[in-house]
Amino acid sequence: MADAAAVTVAVIGAGWAGCSAAVELARAGCKVSLFEAARTLGGRARAVEVQGRQLDNGQxxxxxxxxxxxxxMRVVGIDTGAAMLHLPLQMRYPKDSGGMDFVAPRLPAPLHLAIALLRADGLDFADKMALARFSSTARWMDWRLHTDCSVSELLERYDQTDRLIELMWRPLCLAALNTAPERASAQVFLAVLRDSLGAARSSSDMLLPRLDLSALFPVAAAAFVESRGGSVRAGAKVASLAADKGGWLLGDGEPFDAVVIATPPPAAALLLEQAGAPEVAAALGRFEYEPITTCYLQYPASTRLELPFYALRDNAASGHWGQFVFDRGQLDPAQAGMFSVVISASGAASEPGREALAQAVAGQLAAVLQRPELARPDWVQVISEKRATFACTPGLARPPNATGLARLALAGDYTASDYPATIESAVRSGVAAARLLTSKSK
Known part of the structure; x- marks a missing residue:
């Protein structure tokens, strides 16, 4: 690309991928215009107003x-130490709920995992040996498979016990890939484990946002872009994209030297069709999707959990849909007495309707925490993202950042990557798209 200081770039979509691309482009000296159809920045990881409070569309x-x-986050001025609660890797279930208690101490890797395994309650010797065997074999394989398969097939291949699958591997798979182990990509799951369990101890830390998700990065990213001479246009949907004299025309004909498409796949496919990249658009059209549901329950302000969050044993037959429960008051004192319960791959859980699901979740908390009062929250709010992520299935073909067209890049958690659809995947994709446009070869 020519001198970046003279380049105008439109970033369509202000989710985490689009905001990341915009920040990197602004840092490179480009004049960035960030477009977002919604009024709130953040895409599928954003703030929402619930009962007069600023929460998130998902925990x-x-x-x-x-x-x-x-x-x-640090580039745009977020104090990551204060903005998130940093906890060691853990999988802790409520006492007497039939789960386990696994906590990694703050020791160098891989000693922290070895000690956590030795100390783990709720796992017998066979479970612990299976976990140790899986971890050592995955390291030996460099966390790679010759041929991708489902997570369930991988776990069966390495003789993981039923209890370990229920209490450790299945919840981790659902949380990371938002896809059931029976149909989730083992290779992508291994990549997540590689960069957490298989890396430095700090890499496995679990970070719980204290700020709402828009404030955690997108809002600060927008301010950063504006401080570098760019503009942020919320409530501005870009409905068309056309090539023009080596650049691009948006919507009503506004010209730009380059464009990053950072919208969800359906909207991106329409723009790519218009731009002349039908093969990339077709690849996006082949995605399947998985929902995520978060149930917020408000109790009296004095209501607390003993820990910031617990894993929960989900069981459809019992109407126990919740997989994790978080005490929001331990993250933000203004949310005292509020719990959030996460249900990944929540299609079946949503079928009875939101009111029935909320009642079931409240009943589950009351039962597993042995606190009958939790069955009667003051109010509840169920938020479902029907297309929260793509279904991360084995061998899934995901398009690259490069569209095959000059000065047009694609960004999103769905682009080619060894990661699932996570915030990190979105950020990495946005950075890659920006660097593709600002590289010397363009």
Whole structure:
């Protein structure tokens, strides 16, 4: 690309991928215009107003392995130490709920995992040996498979016990890939484990946002772009894209030297068709999707959990849909007494309707925490993202950032990557798209 200082770039979509691309382009000296159809920045990881409070459209956990996300947060002025609660890797179930208690101490890797395994309650000797065997074999394989398969097939291949699958591997797979182990990509799952369990101890830390998801990065990213001479246009949907004299025309004919498409796949496919990249558009059209549901329950302000969050044993037959419960009051004192319960790959859970699901979740909390009062929250709010992520299936073909057209790049958590659809995947994709446009070869 020519001198970056003279280049105008439109970034269509202000989710985490689009905001990341915009920040990197602004840092390179480009004049960036960031377009977002919604009024709130953040895409599928954003703030929403619930009962007069600023919450999120879904509860998220970040990992210490999310290096690009943490780097860009710091670039735009976010104090990552204060903005998130940093916890060691853990899988802790409520006492007497039939789960386990696994906590990694703050020791160098891989000693922290070895000690956590030795100390783990709720796992017998066979379970612990299976976990140790899987971890050592995955390291020996460099966390790679010759041929991708489902996570369930991988776990069966390495003789993982039923209890370990139920309490450790299945919840991790659902949380990371938002796809059931029976149809989730083993290679992508191994990549997540590689950068967390298989990396430095700090990479496995679990980071719980204290800020709402828009404030955690997108809002600060927008301010950063504006401080570098760019503009942010919320409530501005870009409905058309056409090539023009070596550049691009958006919507009503506004010209730009380059464009990053950072919208969800259906909207991106329409723009790519118009731009002249039908093969990339077709690849996006082949995606399947998985929903995520978060149930917020408000109790009296004095209501607390003993820990910031617990894993929960989900069981459809019992109407126990919740997989994790978070005490929001331990993240933000203004949300005292509020719990959020996450249900990944929540299609079946949503079928009875939101009211029935909320009642079931409240009943599950009351039962597993042995606190009958939790069955009667003051109010509840169920938020479902029907297309929260693509279904991360074995061998899934995902398009690259390069579209095959000059000065047009694609960004999103769905582009080619060894990661699933996570915040980190979105950020990495946005950075890659920006660098593709600002590279000397363009």
């Amino acid at each position: 998220h956990i970040l990992l210490g392995a999310y290096k690009e996300s943490l780097r860009l």
